Amino acid sequence: MTSSVLPKLSPPRTATVPTRRRRRSRWISVPGIAAQVGIAVLVLIAVMGPTLWMEAATARDIASRWAPASAAHLFGTDDIGRDIFARVMVATRTSLLLAAGATAMLMVGGLVIGLSAVMLPRRARRAVIWVMDILLAFPWLLLVLFFTVIWNASAIGAMLAIGLAGIPSVTRLVYNMASSVSDQDYVRAARVVGVGRLVIMFRHILPNIANPLLVQSAAAASTTLLSFAGLSFLGLGVQAPDYDWGRLLNEGLGHLYTNPMAAVGPGVAVVFAGVVFTMIAETLGEQPGQGLRATADASRAAVAVRRRARVPAAAARPERPRGTALAEVRGLRVAFPDGEGGVVERVHGVDLRVEPGEVVGIVGESGSGKSLTAMALAGLLDAPAIVAAEVRRFDDIDLGGALSLAARKRLGVELGVIFQDPLTSLNPALTIGRQLTEVSREHLGMRRAEARARAVEGLRAVGIAEPDSRLGDYPHQFSGGMRQRAMIGMALTGRPRLIIADEPTTALDVTVQRQVLSVLRHAQEATSAGIVFISHDIALVSGFCDRVVVMKDGAIVEELDARRIKQDASHPYTRGLIACLPDMNSDRTRPLPVISDSLRPRDLAERIDTAGAGATPPADREEVAL
Template sequence: MRPVGVAGLGLLGAVVFVAAFGPVLWGDQATVVDTGNLLAGPSAQHWIGTDNLGRDLFARVLVAARLSILLALAATAISLVLGIVLGAAPVLVGRRTGRFITSAVNVLVAFPGLLLVLFFAVVFGVGARGAALAVGLAGAPAFARLCHTLVAAVSERDYIAAARIAGVSRIRILLRHVLPNIAEPLVVNATMAAGGVLLTFAGLSFLGLGVQAPDYDWGKLMQDGLNGIYVHPLAALGPGIAVVLAGLAFNLTGEAFAAAPGRVRPLGPARGPSVRTAPVPGAVLSVDDLRVTMPGPVHAVRGVTFTVGEGEAVGLVGESGSGKSVTALAVAGLLEPPVRVEANHLVVAGEEDHRRLGTSLAVVFQDPMTSFNPAHRVGPQLAEVSRFHQGMSRRTAFARAVDRLRAVRIREPERRARQYPFEFSGGMRQRAMIGMGLMGNPRLIVADEPTTALDVTVQRQVLELLAEVRRETGAALLLISHDVSVVTDVCDRVLVMYAGRVVEELPAGDLRARARHPYTRALVAAVPDLETDLDRPLAVIPGLPVDPMSAPAGCAFAPRCPLADDHCRAVAPPLLAGVACHKTAEVRV
């Protein structure tokens, strides 16, 4: 720690010591009345003199430290708690009401803090309690703004989405997953704010709006010494110096914490699509005419229809921006307004309401580093699923978590369960994420590019693990990937997406040799293999993907397709016999 931090901590320790033991050590001396020594100046007996009753001012300054510090901490605590509640309002009450609360906070932040303090002081009345409430409420908007920013940054993380999938309530997500990850900056800012609050409180008492006789704090002592400041300046300057030193202690300590090296709104369930057609019998996932629209408007998914049977593995492939991950998020119920999700039906494991799925649905996210809460150990995060859905005790659920880590081939699962996510390698985190999905009895596993950023050896291990899980549990798999090779090796059937639509559906074994859509063939050709001629440029798909805000009326792939004609550009081809292309007859298989 830097010298400034050491000085701040030392000074703060001294202030806390005086506040804790001042009334015990100097309380009697501070109350002794000496009528023969009224308003005396500094001396060896009275370091900063006496007051109008002959009481030792230095002792009174030391005794006043307790009330001054307690009131400052109480006001800071009020600001912090109220700021957290207001800042996390979008999490607790929903985005629409939360937006109104956030707007009100922004208006209050625009007002000078001193005006708010004086206004609330008049409202709550003169006295220590009213002053504490006034200062606490006046400081709440600044904390609310900070908390809102921090919560927004955290709430979009995958581990928040994982908690939602587990069915964890909003309040529990806030307390367990959000607040622990924003606690450090909040504590640092609260420590620094305490110094300002101390000064504000002293100012209120100095103006006569704070502590009232016979009680006294540093501000009240400054007020009492004001009348004789020209004759006896230390009577007012002594408590003022105490305020400065205590405020400096809080600020230096906060600065030291802020400079020290390091050691998102829980989303509500997506608005369910309206049900107008019956789901496919025997399918663990049945989706008909799924449409996802984002503000803009951006038509991310445009009329996707598919099913996943019991125990079947279906792959979604396509370039980035084709709508694969958005489709997966819609299936998992992880999209909320203003994103609009519509479909004739979207049924997962026989349920239309995602909140009733329990552990029937498991999601393996793309980035395992953000999928786990970094503030909690891995074992308890897995155990939370069983504790919430299956009513297990803490010990039983933890034992289940250890067993699931063992099931996904993590060595020394007992020790690993007590470690934090950053102590796991990338492949281990991904296996642990799969283990979280196996805490219950999933009928469908949605894996959103689970091998991204992993080396080929670890990729193979993760894919083999998914295949093993399917064999042992009978769960179906919806695998999202841009890697044609991965989908070919793992899946039974493949859906190729482009510009938010399914352009071809075919068995995985036919993907390389029997694809009929020009986009599918171009996608396969762009993947190098051991027979690729290294002396020639790698194959690429010409042109750029379609802008989802201005999708063409005809075939979206037409601007990049060598077979396209005017009819292709004007009329969108329907998905017939597993392919959406007007030129199917011209494609040689």
């Protein structure tokens, strides 16, 4: 089965495959090592402090009250003779626990509200973000003091106050990042495959925003620690007989001139912990693409629940009448809001059919509506796009209505999409192997080893050397051409009956272009899959496709048999595209024609005829215009 869908293709000839050098972890650097040593010291003191220094921190010696710093008492003593250094060490646990609790509260609260807002309907989403923006308008310290008054002056009250006051800023951060990621092609493709909202959130969105969130967590811990010290210093935090660094700082400040270390000692502890958290944030900020792997892996539980409802891949489908198109759109119109209450229509009443085993090419200039038409056919256009059509279906699935779970699963297996820009179409937070095995495991019911073998075969089929070792790489570790080939291999890992290729050879050299087209052709012949091939290159399309559809300004201007495109082309725009391509018989002393909007169709025909007759062009370059 695998060999029939994924035809083997010899990789490009290379002398040797150089050993790939892994990027050294930022944790093995001066900031990284300093952060690790600092956090180890803080954790050790927090765990062992009460055991080692509790007796000295509570023992009273009135005769030695307010003793200056010495070898016996590094920070001196307080008003009843207790060792201040011992009290600072014991207070480490309380200070860190309160800071960690408030940080966890504001991060979890912001994460839940921000991610929930992304999934809410538009009006509810705007209402939630509106409330968060109002809270952000108030100074953060003012909110902390407000919440502190509500829960009275206590350690728990201060923790709740700082945690709740920090939620709006984290919510805004999470919402902005999640909204930007949710518009990426790989998220849209996951929706078409049939992945649920929660799984998309935990597998595709959260891992991509995890790294900034980890940096924000470390930075928030530093800010929270300083806030606790400030509240306790003001008497609004930890209350007697308990103490933390802020309370010790307040007690020692009155004797700053007689025993400076009584105030400097707790201050040094606060600064040291703040610097450690800052170093952690700096180190995490230099770890791109390494997000929350554990979070992504935790979504496997949700995936397992979805598998219980899996429809078998071999489930019987209703017979399609002979002569019926594999995919079809009639009267397709695609519009977008113009921001002023109206809409701008980009695709105007397009009719397109793809027969089983047919390769249909769509050609036209940028902005002609090629990709919009293909994405509408695949069901990949979401709001704010407004899609309307008399008929829009794939096989017996009506893409214009609500899709059932079984229909979405079929689309995930039988519809393959090769996006134009693989850098935005591949999930940067997941490895290539994880993305290539998704369809096999989700919809074909394969085990991990089987799905991995199929992914290896997919990479090998598109000419990627050492596919076994490259499955563990991230997209940024692939070159542009390799990413494009990986996208093609991903589209072939299912059982595609229709492949939509949106300029799949754009980033490839001519040798690899030929190999990629050979892979697509072999896959089409082996499975009788239909292909919608989008390109700017009319010569490439006419050589690869069976039928060519020419689009201009959101409408189809002509449909031609690819073998007779030069002979049968009648529309001025199609003739202009053909005239712009040189061949072996082109006169190299004459400038090439170009497409321009400055001339009318009648002038275009006259210019093409003139160029074909060998007349001298009236300007420095021939303009073939619509």
